[in-house]
Amino acid sequence: MSLDKATVKKVASLARIAMSDQDLDKYTPQLAGMLKWVEQLAEVNTDNVKPLNSVVDILPEWRKDEITDGNKQEDILKNAPESVEGFFVVPNVME
Secondary structure, three states: OOOOHHHHHHHHHHOOOOOOHHHHHHHHHHHHHHHHHHHHHHOOOOOOOOOOOOOOOOOOOOOOOOOOOOOOHHHHHOOOOOEEOOEEOOOOOOO
16 A cells, blocks of 8 residues: 555544654655555465464463452551541541
8 A cells, every 4th residue: 555645644634643744754655664564464364373362372370259358458547547447537528
């Protein structure tokens, strides 16, 4: 796919990017080269390739899905300016 300066200028304006004529001269061939590279990637046959979530073939270690309170109530309340019976004290927001 070939790009001209008008197309690059239109795409830049749609992306709300201000471009001078010097910028257009600089970035038009670079963008055209990127699009050629993407077209080249599209030609690769990937029919028998499984999708990957990682390039390393290591299975994650799963933990049991257990609901706990974290056993950290005292540690968390140490940071509170005021607490009562294990809860944060906050100012009233409604009367």
